Amino acid sequence: SNSYRLLILPGDGIGPEVMAEVRRVAEWFRDRRALPIDLRQRHFGLASWQAHGSLMPDETWAEIEAADAILFGAMDSLDQAIRIPPSERRKGSLLRLRKNLDTFANLRPIRAVPGLLDASTLKREVVDGVDLVFVRELTGGVYFGEPRGVETLSDGRERGVNTHVYTSDEVERVARFAFELARRRRADGKPGRVHSVDKSNVMEAGAMWRRIVQRVHDADYADIELHHMLADNCAMQLIRWPRQFDVIVTDNLFGDLLSDCGAMITGSLGMLPSASLSARGGASNRRRALYEPIHGSAPDIAGRGIANPLAAILSFGMCLRETMEMADEADRLERAVDAVLAAGARTADLAAPGKPHLSTAAMGDAVLDAL
Amino acid sequence: SNSYRLLILPGDGIGPEVMAEVRRVAEWFRDRRALPIDLRQRHFGLASWQAHGSLMPDETWAEIEAADAILFGAMDSLDQAIRIPPSERRKGSLLRLRKNLDTFANLRPIRAVPGLLDASTLKREVVDGVDLVFVRELTGGVYFGEPRGVETLSDGRERGVNTHVYTSDEVERVARFAFELARRRRADGKPGRVHSVDKSNVMEAGAMWRRIVQRVHDADYADIELHHMLADNCAMQLIRWPRQFDVIVTDNLFGDLLSDCGAMITGSLGMLPSASLSARGGASNRRRALYEPIHGSAPDIAGRGIANPLAAILSFGMCLRETMEMADEADRLERAVDAVLAAGARTADLAAPGKPHLSTAAMGDAVLDAL
Numbered sequence: 009s010n011s012y013r014l015l016i017l018p019g020d021g022i023g024p025e026v027m028a029e030v031r032r033v034a035e036w037f038r039d040r041r042a043l044p045i046d047l048r049q050r051h052f053g054l055a056s057w058q059a060h061g062s063l064m065p066d067e068t069w070a071e072i073e074a075a076d077a078i079l080f081g082a083m084d085s086l087d088q089a090i091r092i093p094p095s096e097r098r099k100g101s102l103l104r105l106r107k108n109l110d111t112f113a114n115l116r117p118i119r120a121v122p123g124l125l126d127a128s129t130l131k132r133e134v135v136d137g138v139d140l141v142f143v144r145e146l147t148g149g150v151y152f153g154e155p156r157g158v159e160t161l162s163d164g165r166e167r168g169v170n171t172h173v174y175t176s177d178e179v180e181r182v183a184r185f186a187f188e189l190a191r192r193r194r195a196d197g198k199p200g201r202v203h204s205v206d207k208s209n210v211m212e213a214g215a216m217w218r219r220i221v222q223r224v225h226d227a228d229y230a231d232i233e234l235h236h237m238l239a240d241n242c243a244m245q246l247i248r249w250p251r252q253f254d255v256i257v258t259d260n261l262f263g264d265l266l267s268d269c270g271a272m273i274t275g276s277l278g279m280l281p282s283a284s285l286s287a288r289g290g291a292s293n294r295r296r297a298l299y300e301p302i303h304g305s306a307p308d309i310a311g312r313g314i315a316n317p318l319a320a321i322l323s324f325g326m327c328l329r330e331t332m333e334m335a336d337e338a339d340r341l342e343r344a345v346d347a348v349l350a351a352g353a354r355t356a357d358l359a360a361p362g363k364p365h366l367s368t369a370a371m372g373d374a375v376l377d378a379l
Numbered sequence: 380s381n382s383y384r385l386l387i388l389p390g391d392g393i394g395p396e397v398m399a400e401v402r403r404v405a406e407w408f409r410d411r412r413a414l415p416i417d418l419r420q421r422h423f424g425l426a427s428w429q430a431h432g433s434l435m436p437d438e439t440w441a442e443i444e445a446a447d448a449i450l451f452g453a454m455d456s457l458d459q460a461i462r463i464p465p466s467e468r469r470k471g472s473l474l475r476l477r478k479n480l481d482t483f484a485n486l487r488p489i490r491a492v493p494g495l496l497d498a499s500t501l502k503r504e505v506v507d508g509v510d511l512v513f514v515r516e517l518t519g520g521v522y523f524g525e526p527r528g529v530e531t532l533s534d535g536r537e538r539g540v541n542t543h544v545y546t547s548d549e550v551e552r553v554a555r556f557a558f559e560l561a562r563r564r565r566a567d568g569k570p571g572r573v574h575s576v577d578k579s580n581v582m583e584a585g586a587m588w589r590r591i592v593q594r595v596h597d598a599d600y601a602d603i604e605l606h607h608m609l610a611d612n613c614a615m616q617l618i619r620w621p622r623q624f625d626v627i628v629t630d631n632l633f634g635d636l637l638s639d640c641g642a643m644i645t646g647s648l649g650m651l652p653s654a655s656l657s658a659r660g661g662a663s664n665r666r667r668a669l670y671e672p673i674h675g676s677a678p679d680i681a682g683r684g685i686a687n688p689l690a691a692i693l694s695f696g697m698c699l700r701e702t703m704e705m706a707d708e709a710d711r712l713e714r715a716v717d718a719v720l721a722a723g724a725r726t727a728d729l730a731a732p733g734k735p736h737l738s739t740a741a742m743g744d745a746v747l748d749a750l
């Protein structure tokens with residue numbers, strides 16, 4: 009068939025609540041805009057453990073393999089779930105999903121929303137106009153490097169090791185991805201600027217990263233402004249003057265910390281989508297993709313119907329743009345979200361203290377109305 | 380002799396300018412308060428390269444070895460100084476200094492200064508009352524781990540590697556340091572709280588870190604509140620709600636990024652001191668120490684006499700407290716700095732745009748007057 013097979017994995021915590029709204033929005037695009045969407049859904053994580061005695065049953069994995077995109081809700085940290093054996097944890101982990109789908113490019117856009125400038129702990133004039141995107145390398149670095157583990161030395165001390173490792177082709181493909189993205193964004197009137205972030209003053213692998221990004225730039229992307237920045241300085245600059253950034257490309261671990269730093273710029277964690285993409289390949293030349301709100305499972309508010317579904321809905325918007333390559337439909341959804349916020353609709357996380365707020369489902373209704 | 384031998388290494392950039400003021404302040408304590416201070420001074424870094432053809436001549440190293448404390452200015456990144464051979468760079472590097480002095484505990488206090496609450500990009504109500512200190516492990520982790528380097532694979536690709544490694548005794552000593560510090564700070568009316576920061580959900584060495592910190596706590600510091608926090612979450616929380624922190628203990632690399640994040644809380648980088656301390660040891664049971672403003676060499680403003688000397692002066696204050704164990708004299712110096720700021724004295728970095736400001740030397744004068 010010519011339809012896009014989208015697999016919803018609601019997961020744990022507030023995942024099921026926000027993904028119910030994503031489902032309604034996706035159905036709207038399927039039924040009202042006649043988009044070729046084949047929607048499926050499976051348990052994942054703790055919910056799957058409870059239903060099937062496995063975090064990731066083989067059938068679920070087969071569905072994941074067959075999907076054009078995964079719409080992921082949230083996964084519990086499993087800290088409390090002590091009964092789950094480690095081997096089962098690894099089988100069902102987000103890291104396995106990323107590695108097996110080879111989604112090496114994790115996109116995290118951070119955009120100031122005019123109606124929400126006061127939600128941040130940063131001053132309004134610092135937040136206003138921010139429009140940046142992280143490209144975090146997602147399948148390499150210290151997350152997957154070997155050797156790793158803890159050994160006991162002959163004198164009784166323990167020694168814990170993890171290995172940060174990148175090969176030149178891994179750096180090159182994520183650098184190309186970032187430069188291509190910067191070109192695409194330039195069409196919206198942006199200058200086309202990439203900041204590549206490393207710790208090349210301390211790490212040899214960081215010096216290699218810097219050298220390769222520069223080489224890719226000079227060979228094929230000389231039209232894009234390239235700046236190199238040390239990771240510690242980048243952590244500062246994100247707080248000091250975030251408007252200086254357009255595209256930020258960095259490794260898996262720095263990307264984890266810096267994008268969470270960046271997530272605080274707008275102060276509305278409940279608004280931030282993400283996409284994790286592989287290279288194109290295979291017979292159909294398709295790109296594997298996983299779309300996910302960055303807020304996580306939020307166990308403290310799970311089950312109360314008050315979570316903000318907009319990050320998950322905007323993640324579906326990224327799916328329209330990246331997997332289905334329907335930029336007009338993605339714009340349509342983003343405009344609907346902007347309109348809803350401009351009209352004053354707020355979930356609890358966005359509402360001023362003491363002000364009335366919408367439930368998760370009512371916010372979903374509002375988006376559907378605006379569509 | 381019974382005097383404290385203090386070695387000033389002004390270094391590069393704004394180092395010489397700010398350390399000239401430190402020198403005057405140290406002389407004041409020696410001459411007016413009759414403190415037993417033996418002050419010395421040496422070139423270091425680029426300045427030493429220009430004067431002696433070596434970043435670190437052997438005599439300088441001998442002076443460093445013999446000193447009770449190093450008062451360090453700033454070191455140039457050497458990015459531009461391409462004529463210096465790599466072996467010479469390693470010899471003269473800050474990392475070598477840290478490793479050879481075994482200064483494993485890097486203290487970086489971040490305190491909101493009442494007169495400067497508006498200097499931050501964070502809102503006034505978020506900054507007000509912040510009083511936290513980072514204890515960054517400084518002699519282990521990915522900064523020093525082996526194997527490291529870049530190799531060319533048989534297929535022509537390159538492979539860059541750095542190794543994150545900690546032994547249990549390294550984690551234990553920095554954890555003890557943090558708990559002791561939390562106890563000492565509790566005396567000022569603080570609750571006595573330590574946040575230990577790791578990435579234990581991804582790194583086995585991080586899980587070991589967490590386990591050992593917990594063990595040290597349970598055995599000897601059960602009176603202190605201990606919280607474990609993931610590094611990405613900590614980057615967020617520093618921006619979202621910094622007042623929740625008292626002592627933050629973490630590894631070398633996370634400490635590098637997070638303390639720079641933290642440095643932006645108050646918005647006055649020119650105000651932030653640091654101390655790097657070893658364990659007590661040797662015949663005299665002394666603690667090696669290096670005191671250093673965290674602002675770095677700031678080449679863009681070097682030589683203009685406008686740098687803020689307060690971070691360097693407050694670093695000398697930390698020397699009075701930690702090396703000389705003269706808390707009253709340290710308090711005296713900190714009160715003088717507070718008084719100068721309360722009276723409205725501002726260097727260029729602190730002054731409102733268009734407002735008049737003091738030179739480096741005039742700020743030094745103001746502190747001496749207040750003393």
Ligand SMILES: CC(C)[C@H](C(=O)O)[C@@H](O)C(=O)O
Binds near residue numbers: 102581
């Ligand atoms: C849950 C955790 C393994 C994950 C990561 O560290 O990558 C998360 O923090 C993220 O950023 O998606």
Ligand SMILES: CC(C)[C@H](C(=O)O)[C@@H](O)C(=O)O
Binds near residue numbers: 209210240473635
């Ligand atoms: C200059 C550099 C090696 C150093 C570090 O990474 O430790 C600096 O950033 C610091 O924090 O003192």
